[in-house]
Amino acid sequence: MNKAYFMSFVFAAALPAMAAxxxxxxxxxxxxxxxxxxxxxxxxxxxxxxxxxxTNDNKAVAFETAEGTPITLxxxxxxxxxxxxxxxxxxxxxxxxxxxxxSSELAGKLTAFAVCTNSFNAWNxxxxxxxxxxxxxxxxxxxxxxxxxxxxxxxxxxxxxxxARFTVGDTTLVTRVGGSDWVExxxxxxxxxxxxxxxxxxxxxxxxADAEVMRGIAAYDGIKYxxxxxxVEVARESGDAPAVEVLRETDEDVTxxxxxxxxxxxxxxxxxxIHSNNDVAGKSTAEGGPTKPNASGMYTxxxxxxxxxxxxxxxxLQIELPFSGKEVKPGSVAVAQDGTVTFEVRTASSIVREVxxxxxxxLSANVEKLQEFLAKTAVAKSDVKTAYEKANPTAEELAAxxxxxxxxxxxxxxxxxxxxxxxxxxxxxxxxxxxxxxxITLSIPALETSELSGDYTTVKxxxxxxxxxxxxxxxxxxxxxxxxxxxxxxxxxxx
Numbered sequence: 001m002n003k004a005y006f007m008s009f010v011f012a013a014a015l016p017a018m019a020a021x022x023x024x025x026x027x028x029x030x031x032x033x034x035x036x037x038x039x040x041x042x043x044x045x046x047x048x049x050x051x052x053x054x055t056n057d058n059k060a061v062a063f064e065t066a067e068g069t070p071i072t073l074x075x076x077x078x079x080x081x082x083x084x085x086x087x088x089x090x091x092x093x094x095x096x097x098x099x100x101x102x103s104s105e106l107a108g109k110l111t112a113f114a115v116c117t118n119s120f121n122a123w124n125x126x127x128x129x130x131x132x133x134x135x136x137x138x139x140x141x142x143x144x145x146x147x148x149x150x151x152x153x154x155x156x157x158x159x160x161x162x163x164a165r166f167t168v169g170d171t172t173l174v175t176r177v178g179g180s181d182w183v184e185x186x187x188x189x190x191x192x193x194x195x196x197x198x199x200x201x202x203x204x205x206x207x208x209a210d211a212e213v214m215r216g217i218a219a220y221d222g223i224k225y226x227x228x229x230x231x232v233e234v235a236r237e238s239g240d241a242p243a244v245e246v247l248r249e250t251d252e253d254v255t256x257x258x259x260x261x262x263x264x265x266x267x268x269x270x271x272x273x274i275h276s277n278n279d280v281a282g283k284s285t286a287e288g289g290p291t292k293p294n295a296s297g298m299y300t301x302x303x304x305x306x307x308x309x310x311x312x313x314x315x316x317l318q319i320e321l322p323f324s325g326k327e328v329k330p331g332s333v334a335v336a337q338d339g340t341v342t343f344e345v346r347t348a349s350s351i352v353r354e355v356x357x358x359x360x361x362x363l364s365a366n367v368e369k370l371q372e373f374l375a376k377t378a379v380a381k382s383d384v385k386t387a388y389e390k391a392n393p394t395a396e397e398l399a400a401x402x403x404x405x406x407x408x409x410x411x412x413x414x415x416x417x418x419x420x421x422x423x424x425x426x427x428x429x430x431x432x433x434x435x436x437x438x439x440i441t442l443s444i445p446a447l448e449t450s451e452l453s454g455d456y457t458t459v460k461x462x463x464x465x466x467x468x469x470x471x472x473x474x475x476x477x478x479x480x481x482x483x484x485x486x487x488x489x490x491x492x493x494x495x
Contacts, residue, residue, distance in 0.1 A: 022226030026211075027212055034054030034058035050064065050071055060091075061206050065202060070201035075194075075197055080213055081216050082152065082193035082194045085152070086211060087212045088147070088211045089146075091145055091207040096115050101114070101201070110185060115138070120168065144168060146167070151163045151182070154222060163182040195213075216248070217247060217248050218232075218247055219244070228254060246266040254273065254307065294345075296345055298342060300343075303340075303341060325393060326348055327348040328345060346371060352371055374398070377422055382404040406423060416453055441481075448476045459495075463480075466484075475492075
């Protein structure tokens with residue numbers, strides 16, 4: 001009779017230590033292409049009296065063991081996190097074993113799973129717990145997906161009932177008594193902080209044995225959870241207790257939780273996302289009232305109640321604005337001990353990177369550098385600073401203003417591309433101590449060491465002679481103008 005048990009256990013030596021969805025990191029991959037894998041996070045031990053062979057299609061492994069001598073996989077990979085939930089995804093045959101293993105045979109095993117007498121059964125560390133009945137089609141004729149989840153949540157100092165959950169196909173099994181989908185594990189002493197291995201006993205086929213470890217995103221009262229919302233749900237039920245601590249960076253916004261009176265803290269160095277909800281004050285208007293963050297400038301906000309008490313741990317507060325034309329300047333957010341937040345609003349980088357003053361090339365090689373140029377540029381001949389700072393800027397408006405001449409009488413976008421200020425002269429001048437008897441040697445000092453923006457790959461000087469012939473010089477080089485009569489013109493060409 002075909003029969004197979006799948007067991008989770010801990011060796012004598014333990015391993016070292018939107019709606020939001022739980023995130024998992026891989027732990028091991030135990031089966032691949034008809035073979036037991038020993039190099040991808042786990043190492044198998046096959047007893048001498050056991051047999052292992054690839055199936056006919058080489059996609060799975062057929063195994064058979066003697067009674068009480070399982071084939072085991074020891075976890076060799078260090079988990080990305082501990083004291084969370086381990087999920088093992090198996091693809092196996094599930095046949096009735098006839099007789100369940102005894103407590104002495106399962107001594108030291110945290111949990112086990114078997115089919116017996118038309119019932120799914122789970123070992124809880126001290127006895128077998130009957131789960132759902134076995135539906136038609138679950139037998140040894142074909143492999144079935146079996147997912148085993150084991151909770152290691154809590155620490156040695158925190159009282160926590162360990163538990164296991166089993167899913168066959170798309171159905172999460174529940175206990176016959178109580179109807180719970182989690183089976184409480186009696187021998188919690190075996191569950192240290194993470195899975196150390198699992199075993200297979202009997203006869204069957206296994207095509208997949210992959211394990212993942214849930215990332216602990218938040219903690220409440222010493223227990224890690226996969227999302228802030230999960231931790232908050234427990235905190236709400238518990239009443240007055242320690243704050244929910246954010247352990248890892250996450251896209252979850254804690255504003256609503258804080259507004260509901262749940263204290264939110266953050267581990268050192270972990271960013272916390274708090275939505276501004278447009279509840280901010282900024283530069284005074286002509287009428288004397290505060291403005292909303294729809295134009296460039298410095299603004300202030302107040303952290304929601306429940307977060308302000310933990311500002312010392314907030315290192316990267318994220319402010320979200322209610323419109324797309326502006327953004328919070330990176331690195332500008334500062335949090336005071338009283339919960340006051342200051343930040344700078346500027347034109348969105350998505351707009352800036354589309355600016356194309358020559359109608360051909362967008363100035364997108366270094367958007368942060370262009371942001372800095374626009375923020376400090378103010379000239380009489382252009383309204384570029386006004387266009388950049390206003391509430392609803394467009395790339396077309398910025399391009400039109402940058403195409404206008406700066407104080408050095410060349411288009412401002414060219415000054416930017418050349419790596420100079422808009423008031424820096426680019427007129428050629430005679431070099432000092434020019435001793436060339438046949439030519440006048442000119443240079444453009446501002447461009448000798450300037451750093452190009454990177455938007456144009458080639459920058460050169462073109463000397464046009466009286467006969468319309470031209471001569472080219474590299475940027476920063478000296479320009480040799482012959483000592484002969486006529487009109488010579490020097491142009492800076494960017495391509």
